[in-house]
Amino acid sequence: MRREDYVSAIYRFIEAGLEARLSDVARELGVTPPTAAKTLSRLEDEGYVVKRGATYLLTRKGLEVALRVIRNHRVIEKFLVEVLGVDVGEVHELAHRLEHVDEFAELLDRHLAKPDRCPHGNPIPDRGVETRATPLSFVREGDYIVERICELGKALEYARRWRLDVGDRVRVVAATEHALQLQLGSRVVMMPLDVARLIFVRRCGADVHAS
Known part of the structure; x- marks a missing residue:
């Protein structure tokens, strides 16, 4: 590692x-x-x-390394999805294998005209993108649009399993002590609160840029 x-x-x-x-x-x-x-x-x-x-x-030293790798990772994900048509549920692991080659990521970044978000909706560092969406675990019952899915394992696995993508509409039906009952299209699913904490949404009808 x-x-x-x-x-x-x-x-x-x-x-x-x-x-x-x-x-x-x-x-x-x-x-x-x-x-x-x-x-x-x-x-x-x-x-x-x-x-x-x-x-x-x-530390500042550690942050510099992290930002470089995260930038590479998210640019590569964007290329894999938008240019090569790779399923968004598969790109995280593929990008992880390629993210350490700075020159490769820079070539893709230029090809994509410096995108500002990855396919999961997370901001690419140093692009001036604000992220003001709300964790799904914090919202009330109602309809919401998925703005971003944190790139942590349990959130990505849940999104892959239930085919949950950025831009999808979700309805919060009810909440229990440990989970949310959600309607995803025709499906009703339970999402653990520790996963819902990693899914960021905006209420339907809200300004799409305030995310």
């Missing part, structure tokens, strides 16, 4: 408004907590991360 994978994972947690704790980082990267702890300790010694209590944060 590369240094870039760790700082990118921490960035995604922070971007989603979550704390990057050891167990969460390990789960996201598919490694054991002891392995993650050892690597994060090394990254702390090297000046890429700092630990505050149980939470890991990026």
